[in-house]
Amino acid sequence: MSTTTAVEPQYKVLIGMEIHVQLATKSKMFTGAANGFGGEPNSQVDPVILGLPGVLPVINKRAVEMAMMVGLALNCQIAAQTKWDRKSYYYPDLPKNYQISQYDQPLCGPGAIELPLPDGSSKTIRIRRAHLEEDAGKLMHEAGMTESLVDLNRAGTPLLEIVTEPDLHSPEEARLFGEELRRICRYLAVSHGIMQQGHMRFEPNINLHIYHNGKTVKTAISEVKNLNSFRSVERACSYEIQRQLAEFLANPEVTSNAGKSTRGWDDDKGMTLLQREKEEAHDYRYFPDPDLVPLHVAPQWVEDIRSGVVELPIARRKRYQEKFGMSAKEAFSLTEEREVADLFDRAAALGAPARRLTNLFLGPAAKMANEAASAEAATVLISDLPVTAQQYAQLAGLIESGGISATSAVPIFEYLVKHVGADPAKAAQELGLVQVRDQNQTEAWVAQALAANPQAISDYQSNPKKKQASLGFLRGAVMKASQGKADPKLVGEILEAKLNAAAQES
């Protein structure tokens, strides 16, 4: 929260975030035109999107419901009545030269979430409001052209603007909040959260409270516009902190009470650039849109939506740690994607032992998904692999009962991926990986391993420092000799008995 060095004064960082989330509705915010990314320029438009004379907007009910879902996930109050306002400014990517937004009656009022921090603690981040609006189109400036081109495919896309209180106190917290919000939106299926496609855009508002000569000096707030990666959020915040601090140190008397400025982020140079001072602020001439009627949100509607809000990642991580005994890291990995966590829960519900299941997911399943992802150069989740909850449960059960060894789970899992719908027990047989508990057979594998590794035997017997390591090495050698079929417990017993017996003989 605060930093103290010999040269730097003590200060506190305050960051509030504005986040624009594109909602993944089928149609646009105020018309039936398709809401989709890409396509030929100006192919996802209609007279309303083009702002032709005589057209009228009609509210997309699904967008309102998605916004309510996010609002409820952020514990926001949902307004009983909300209205629509026009925000006026001239720009060629905004065909009407006003944006339909919500000015003083946002759909979602104050709320808060508990943001988990890496040290295991958490912090309350208050949400000021969240409102719906329409996105603008895009201007394209092609090299060598004196003119700009306008693509209105993005125009009219439903946008949810979420505004937090300045409760984030470091660049890392700003990034973590953004990441958590992305997970929430993906869990709720209101956004695909693909950052490269601009599904989420971040605008941190940053300033410092500097303790100087017994007084608190507040630096001027700067708003960094349109960040579309978590890395740039963190970097831009860090840059701004250093810049504001340096500005203060250079002239400690002027900084106080200065106006807010708007800055842009240059990712290549790693610095922010001044775009607009307060004096140049737009007069947006907000007024209620006379083409739209106020929206009354019945309590029953809110309850219907609330009942559809799934268990969110933060709650799920907590449950996984408490109920399944996972580490924080394990719980985090398994809940990163809702589909994966859902699959896990389905397998667990079939009675699969949680520890075995966790290892299966984070071991062979994660490995195969990663391999498939690099082979296809696309995102492949564990849940995309053709292995069902039932198969996971059966496989975990086989390991638990000692039917197969944990090592054998890897080739069996690979088999299940390649032979869709295969039975795990039959796969174990097919692969000859059913665990062998036969005393004679196990003794034969032990003898084979000992014969091949005289040095390890000698280390075990003569060097107390290497005793445990040698035992582990020899156990591995036995498992290898058995091609993974041996029962590790039995191997351990026989191996130790043999080594100790040999020691007494010598």
Next chain:
Amino acid sequence: MINEFSALEVRNKITAGELTAVAAAQASLSAIAQGDGQLHAYNAVFADRALQRAESIDRAKAAGKPLGLLAGVPIAIKDNLCTTFGATTCSSKMLKNFHSPYDATVVKKLEEAGAVILGKTNLDEFAMGSSTENSAFGPSHNPWNTHCVPGGSSGGSAAATAARLCAASLGSDTGGSIRQPASLCGIVGLKPTYGLVSRYGLVAFASSLDQIGPMARTVEDAALLLQVIAGHDPLDSTSWPQPVPDYLSDLDKPLEGVRIGLPAEFSGDGIEPEVSSAIAKAVDFYRSQGATVVDVHLPHTKYGIAAYYVIAPAEASSNLSRYDGVHYGHRTAKPENLFDLYAASRAEGFGPEVQRRIMLGTYALSSGYYDAYYLRALRVRQLIKRDFDQAFEKCDFIACPTSPTVAFELGAKSGDPLQMYLCDVFTVTCNIAGIPGMNIPCGFSNSGLPIGLQILGPTFSEQRMLRLARMYEKHHDWHTRKPKGFTNS
């Protein structure tokens, strides 16, 4: 002769096989060819398309197919209604060459009912004005005296309907733009309750005030057109989701024991004596038919014009911001930069009255002025609504002049915007309150110019309002008089 038929007569004769739609269309087209040179009621006439549409009606008739409520009726529509045929200009240089890729909901409804759209009529640019002199394509003329204005902004529709250059027409009314030209041209004009008729495809002037409505020579025809164009439209969030009543079946039944309110605020200074006396006679007529006449008060009427000239320009400044020379419409020839592209395109594309209202509205919505102008105007709007609510507890309808004067000469007021704004003094509060209002002809001045009676009623009272108007029309012949020289039959 055909051009003398009312819309309903045309339709009935066509369904009875006594007249063909082609003959009706041809009669209108030849009347336009003869008369519109003097009137300039039309911005565009679609002769070929109209005849083709008429032929298809005749074919449908021959094939025994069911015919719509307006089968074969030659109709004119105001040139601020979007059509996929012809341009939609709003009588502005800005949209001179604008061709809409879609039809307004009312245009679809007219054509589905079998109407034959003859052409699009002249208006004050973007419907801003009361004389049609603000058209970028030149003014329209009043068929009763071509030295006079037809009123506005639906002056083209009013002139065409009065001069028999169509059977009936559509106009739009933001502060009186249907009723005032109807009054000045001696026809029936109805501004429906806000939300009764879909605005989808009506080029917006002031969204919270605009309504499309019928302009016709008879009350029956107004009812017929309203029947066709009224109704909920999912494309217009402000349209009323209720079934449309039957305006025609009981139209001839007089209203029993109707109470007519006379507001003191709608009389006195500024009203021509001939207008006052014609209104008084009309009220006497209703009294003779058993109506009770009561005094009512609309105390905030005096703030009506002021509130209107804040609210309407505020909305207009936003609605018209899309005409920027970027995506469509007029673009300046050689812009130096983006700002210049906007500024020059708009300065060249908009006429002076439109620019004046954009400036007024932008000012009223600006930070620091919003509360003093826009918010205060909205408060006045509430008070005016309340005035009407209270008045309609005491009476069923209000009777008053539509216009304080008969038609004035071209140029008489065009140099003084405030004088022109006062033309709307009796019509704007109806739009501000969202209630229906209509004009019916109720006499002529000594100079031979029409005088109009305005009837105002509570929201969605059109069915009874039309019956009240019909009571008067049945016993008077003003609507049968026709301007000389503008009909070929």
